[in-house]
Structures are given as C-alpha cells and as structure tokens.
Amino acid sequence: MQSALATLNQDLEPRLGVTLMQRIGVNTGDVVAGDLSTDQRLVSGDTMNVAARLQQNAMPGEVILSESTHRLVQAAVTTEPLQPQTLKGKLQAARAYRLRSVRPVTESGPTEKRAPLVGRGAELLRLHEALDQTIRGGFCQLATVLGTPGLGKSRLIQEFLTEASGSTRQLRSRCLPYGEGITFWPLADVIRQAGSIRSEDGEAEVRTKLLALVQDSAVADRLGSVLGLAGSHSVAEIFWATGRLMEHLVATGPLIVVFDDIHWAEPTFLDLIEHITQLLRDRPIMVIVAARHDLLERRPNWIDDKDRWLRVELDALSEIDSMALLSSLVTHDLGDQAVAAIMRAGEGNPLFIEQMLFMLAEEDGVASTGSSTDLQNHIPPTLAALLSARLDRLSPGERSAIEAAAVFGYLFDPAAVPYLSGREAGEAPDATLNKLVRKQFIQQRPVTDGSRNSYRFRHILIRDTAYQATLKRRRAAVHRRCAEWLRRHDAGIVAVDELEGFHLEQAYLYEKQLG
Structure with a gap:
C-alpha cells in the first residue's frame, strides 16, 4: 500500500x-x-x-x-x-x-535457530544412517518426519542439512495452506533455487536459465509452465520433466530434497513425490518430507509396504530434555515457581516451552510469579494462532465434540460428549473421538480400576484454545448441560457437587455477560 x-x-x-x-x-x-x-x-x-x-x-x-x-x-x-x-x-x-x-521472505529458507537441538539425537542418527545408505548404495530414499506442531520437525531437518552440507547438494521448500494454483508451488520454488532464478528475472532470462539448467528445451518448457511462463502442459508431462530435472541435478553428486508441511499438499503433489522416489530408485537422492499426522488421514498407506521409505516419529521431550532446553534459553534466574509452571504447561513441546519462556520474559509482573494461572491466561499469540488454525480445519461434528469436551474439562468422559454437544442423533461418538485421537487433539486415558475409560486433551493449551474459541452463549449452554449430566451420572466422580456447582456458576456468569 x-x-x-x-x-x-x-x-x-x-x-x-x-x-x-x-x-x-x-x-x-x-x-x-x-x-x-x-x-x-x-x-x-x-x-x-x-x-x-x-x-x-x-x-x-x-x-x-x-x-x-x-x-x-x-x-x-x-x-x-x-x-x-x-x-x-x-x-x-x-x-x-x-x-x-x-525483511525479504524466503519461503524455502531455514527457520531461525534460537536454541540448540535437544533430545533428538536418535532421530538425527536415523536420518544420517539413511543418507549413508543412499550414498553408498546409490539409491533413492524417502524419509517422512511426523509430529504434532511445535515438536521440532523443521528444526531437526535443518540440523541434519547443516551437518550433511559438505557431502550433498540441498534444495528445500514447503507447501502452503492457502491460495489458488498452489499445487506445484513447492516444485516451482525448488526449480528457482536450482536454476538461480530470481523474482525480478524476465521471461527470456528465465527460459535461458532453465535451458542452462537441464540442457533440454522440452524439459525447460514444461518446467517453465510450472513457474507461470506461457504454455500449457499436462500433469503427466510435468511429472516427466520433474524426473528429468532430478536426474540432471543428481548427476553431479548426492542430492537432498526437502518438502516441509506436506499435510497441506495437494493430492497431485503427493503423487509427484511418490513418482520421484519410484522413478529414480537407482539414484542417490534422499527426499525428506515433514508432516503432521493429518497426512496419514489423507494417505493411510503413505509409508506402509514400501521399500526404502523411512518413518521418523517425533515425541514430546522427556522432563530431562525439557529442562536442558529451558536452561539453554534462560538468560536470568526465573525462580522455581516460574520454571515449574513452564514445564507443566509446556508438556515436552519445544515450541511451547520456548514461547512460554519468551512470553513470561516480556510480561511485566507475570515473569516474577509465573504461576500456572498466569500461563493459562496468557497463551502466546504464536501458539494461539497455530492451535486455532488446526481447530478451524475440523469438520462441524469434530468441532462440536471438541468444544463440548473443552467445556467439560482437561479430562472428560466420552459418554458425556454426545449430550453436551447436542449431537446425540449424529455420528457415533466413538467414531468422532477416534478421529480427534488420530489428529492428535486428544488421547485415551485407560483406567485399571474397572471404571469407564476417559479421554484427555493432548495438551492443556489445546483445551484452552478450543474453550476460548467457543462462543460464550454456547459455553453457557454446555456448562449447564455439564451440570445436568453430572447430576445423572455421578457414580465414581470425585467431588461431584463441587463440579456441578462450578459448571452452574460458569453458566450463570456467561449468561449475565450476555444480558
């Protein structure tokens, strides 16, 4: 503007x-x-x-x-x-x-390195072993790094690329969650990197660079169409040209190609990744993709029954590793209470721990106390935006269920969800909850004393964000339903009277605010 x-x-x-x-x-x-x-x-x-x-x-x-x-x-x-x-x-x-x-935006550039990589030694070793096999055996491998937001997928890959930079050529891009015509956007970004093509280059200069890159006018024309140059070519032709590009790039030595956030990729682009790995099986290319578990919802067989396809799963950091990460970030004494609050709220998620620490350091008064209440009332906007975006991608039935569960609390009884959400005649509750489990929002909490199984949110911030995203009028209604449900099903519930009173109080306060 x-x-x-x-x-x-x-x-x-x-x-x-x-x-x-x-x-x-x-x-x-x-x-x-x-x-x-x-x-x-x-x-x-x-x-x-x-x-x-x-x-x-x-x-x-x-x-x-x-x-x-x-x-x-x-x-x-x-x-x-x-x-x-x-x-x-x-x-x-x-x-x-x-x-x-x-600052200029480099979509394919590495993320800012704020802290040392902690607790990912085994995962890093697996990537190095796969690269060694690729180079020694001269064959293509696909490594899929899976994990929920904030666990450090991009950070792990960046560390690996840095350590492998002396022996490989590297290209990196990511999939975008928005916009039209983005199917081949990551491929276009990789082509620009490989050909040193700048945004200000004219069409003639772009075509010259493409021809110099691949030494084949037919391939250059098809890659040019991916970059938006004049010419229309079929998906099959673009797949063929991409294979030829990779063959040319790997001719000078081992190649690593990284695509981040492929849970947002269009189905055609996922097909292209599989096409590359199958077509170039006998070339020393390592393709690394990072994704949330949403990918496996769309492609259940993404990794199953395929030779040379590696799955690297990131879990939450252990308490020792979380403390090591926190210690590497702290520049002054926080106090035991603040450290305990960050650890409790962070739950082993590196991004959550980092952002909580930065928030407390910036908030006047909060940093000195650092209580768990402070953290729940001051969710950093980076995390709020990230979690809200994930919630927005849920179906209406899933969204209704998770909002009802969030009103019930961090721990909730699955039998209550249909009544609380007002969807007793809808999809079977177990099916909806299983979808939320697969999408890493909640997890089952089995019991051993013979009582009913319960569920919990995978992170307290997921629960808090879902609760804050629920309209106040709906919060009030669900709080009243919680009180009614507890009256009817109080067996085995500790302090049921207090819980019932809490929900009625919250319903009253929201109704008072709404007039």
Whole structure:
C-alpha cells in the first residue's frame, strides 16, 4: 500500500499539487465478524478498537504494530519500540512498535535457530544412517518426519542439512495452506533455487536459465509452465520433466530434497513425490518430507509396504530434555515457581516451552510469579494462532465434540460428549473421538480400576484454545448441560457437587455477560 501510494503521489503532485498520506495501525486478536454470505461485512470488537487507536496515534506514513502483532512477526520485520501508548478506553498504556522495514521472505529458507537441538539425537542418527545408505548404495530414499506442531520437525531437518552440507547438494521448500494454483508451488520454488532464478528475472532470462539448467528445451518448457511462463502442459508431462530435472541435478553428486508441511499438499503433489522416489530408485537422492499426522488421514498407506521409505516419529521431550532446553534459553534466574509452571504447561513441546519462556520474559509482573494461572491466561499469540488454525480445519461434528469436551474439562468422559454437544442423533461418538485421537487433539486415558475409560486433551493449551474459541452463549449452554449430566451420572466422580456447582456458576456468569 505504501509503495502504491508513493507511485500515485508521483502522478498527483505535479498535476494537482496534492499528495495523499496514510496512517496504519495493526493489531492481532479475535474479532466479531458479520456473515459474508448475507453481505454483512462489519468487523468489531476490542481488537479492532485497539487497531483504530494505534492508527490515530501514528504519524503520516507510519505503521504502528501492537504488542500481540509484534510477537507474531518479529522474526520478519525491523521495528523501533515506542513509548507506551495511551489509548482511549484503556486503563493501562499499551506497548507498541514502529515498523521500519520488512525483511525479504524466503519461503524455502531455514527457520531461525534460537536454541540448540535437544533430545533428538536418535532421530538425527536415523536420518544420517539413511543418507549413508543412499550414498553408498546409490539409491533413492524417502524419509517422512511426523509430529504434532511445535515438536521440532523443521528444526531437526535443518540440523541434519547443516551437518550433511559438505557431502550433498540441498534444495528445500514447503507447501502452503492457502491460495489458488498452489499445487506445484513447492516444485516451482525448488526449480528457482536450482536454476538461480530470481523474482525480478524476465521471461527470456528465465527460459535461458532453465535451458542452462537441464540442457533440454522440452524439459525447460514444461518446467517453465510450472513457474507461470506461457504454455500449457499436462500433469503427466510435468511429472516427466520433474524426473528429468532430478536426474540432471543428481548427476553431479548426492542430492537432498526437502518438502516441509506436506499435510497441506495437494493430492497431485503427493503423487509427484511418490513418482520421484519410484522413478529414480537407482539414484542417490534422499527426499525428506515433514508432516503432521493429518497426512496419514489423507494417505493411510503413505509409508506402509514400501521399500526404502523411512518413518521418523517425533515425541514430546522427556522432563530431562525439557529442562536442558529451558536452561539453554534462560538468560536470568526465573525462580522455581516460574520454571515449574513452564514445564507443566509446556508438556515436552519445544515450541511451547520456548514461547512460554519468551512470553513470561516480556510480561511485566507475570515473569516474577509465573504461576500456572498466569500461563493459562496468557497463551502466546504464536501458539494461539497455530492451535486455532488446526481447530478451524475440523469438520462441524469434530468441532462440536471438541468444544463440548473443552467445556467439560482437561479430562472428560466420552459418554458425556454426545449430550453436551447436542449431537446425540449424529455420528457415533466413538467414531468422532477416534478421529480427534488420530489428529492428535486428544488421547485415551485407560483406567485399571474397572471404571469407564476417559479421554484427555493432548495438551492443556489445546483445551484452552478450543474453550476460548467457543462462543460464550454456547459455553453457557454446555456448562449447564455439564451440570445436568453430572447430576445423572455421578457414580465414581470425585467431588461431584463441587463440579456441578462450578459448571452452574460458569453458566450463570456467561449468561449475565450476555444480558
């Protein structure tokens, strides 16, 4: 917008003697949005109000970021801290930052290395062993690194690439979760890297670089279509050209190709990965892909019964490894209470531990106490955005079930979910819960005393995010249903009266807020 406005002013000033200026305020958070299907485009709420106040405080031509926005984008921007901003309607001054510049985005670049790799020695060794086999045997291997968000899939791969950089050629890209025409986006990124093709290159220069890369005009034409150049070619032709590209690249030595986030890949791109590994079985190529378990929902047989296909599963860090990670990140004494709170909330997830620590270090007053209540009430926006995005991808039935379970609590009885969600006549509850288990949102908690099995959320932050994403009116209704269900099924439940009272109290408070 600023660049376009500068161009417009170059035309307006000499002709009309005027220039236009703009002020921008950016804030991040939940908003109340109208229903676009009925053309209700109004967006309101505290998040919008803060953005408007920041915009009013900005000087002409400035962009001011709120603290929540700054946390999300700080790795990609250069900013200048401002004096705490006094905002209308806010009792406390708000932290804000003046945007100075935005760093170039390299989609395929490595993630920022903030801490040493901890607790992944065995997984790293498996990747090195697979690479050794690939080089010695001269054959292609596919390694799939699986894990829930935050466990360090990209971090593990980056460490491996760094250690293997002396003996291999490396290309890396990732799949995008959004946008049109993104089927072959990761392939296009790899082609650009391999051919040193820049975004500012013209069509003639791109074609010249492609021809120099593959030494074959037919292959170059088909790869050019992937980059958006004129020409239309079938999927089969693009697959063929991709195979020829890989053959050319591996001719100079062992090759590693990495695709991150393939749980977002289009089915055609997953077919392309399988095509490469099967077509080039006798070439020293190691293809590494990183994915959440969602991939196995879409491709149950992704790894099964295939030669030379490796599965590397990342689990949560042990308590010892979590403490080692925390110690490597801490620059000052947090105190035993804060450390215990971070460890309890982090539950062995490196990203969660890291972000919790950064949040506590930045929050005035929170860092000194670091209680578990503080952590539950101050979920870092990076994690909130990540978890909310995962929840948004659930089906209506799955979303209804997980919201009902979140109101019930961190631990919940599966028998209660159909009643609480209001879907007693819908899909069998076990089927819905099994889907949520496979998608790594919840897990079964077996008991040995003869009572019913129960479930728990895989992480307290998943439960908290699902609860916060539930509309207050629905929260109130489900809290009342929880109280009613506990009255009917109180056998074996400790302190059932207190639990029933808690749910009734919460329902009353939300109904009071809603008027």
